[in-house]
Amino acid sequence: MIELEKNVYITELFSIYGELLSLTQQKMLKYYYEMDLSLSEIAQQENISRNAVHDALKKGVDNLMFFEDKLHLLQKKIQIDEKLSSLNKEDYLKFKKIFMEEE
Numbered sequence: 001m002i003e004l005e006k007n008v009y010i011t012e013l014f015s016i017y018g019e020l021l022s023l024t025q026q027k028m029l030k031y032y033y034e035m036d037l038s039l040s041e042i043a044q045q046e047n048i049s050r051n052a053v054h055d056a057l058k059k060g061v062d063n064l065m066f067f068e069d070k071l072h073l074l075q076k077k078i079q080i081d082e083k084l085s086s087l088n089k090e091d092y093l094k095f096k097k098i099f100m101e102e103e
Contacts, residue, residue, distance in 0.1 A: 007033060009074075013064040016073050025060035032057055 011033050018026055031037045031045070032053075039057075043050045068074050084092060 010061055010064060012074055013068055016077070017064050017067040017071075020067060021060050021063055024056050025063065028053055028056040029060045
């Protein structure tokens with residue numbers, strides 16, 4: 001997986017499972033993947049070592065991968081999106097109306 005694809009994949013996983021991570025892991029992943037800060041910038045902002053940032057990021061990503069491996073929510077989301085994109089506009093609008101009523 002090339003780096004950009006990996007970052008997009010991790011960002012997608014974070015949007016689904018992020019709240020299951022520790023607050024520290026959430027913060028580090030947000031800084032790194034959403035705000036595009038370097039390890040040094042994060043370390044300086046949080047007043048911790050680069051190694052501590054690296055460890056928190058690694059544990060956070062490992063946890064996201066673990067959750068996806070067990071729950072497959074991103075995989076299911078992709079499958080649903082593919083099915084929805086194949087619907088004609090009328091069917092899509094019907095589905096959207098039903099889905100919006102559920103929220």
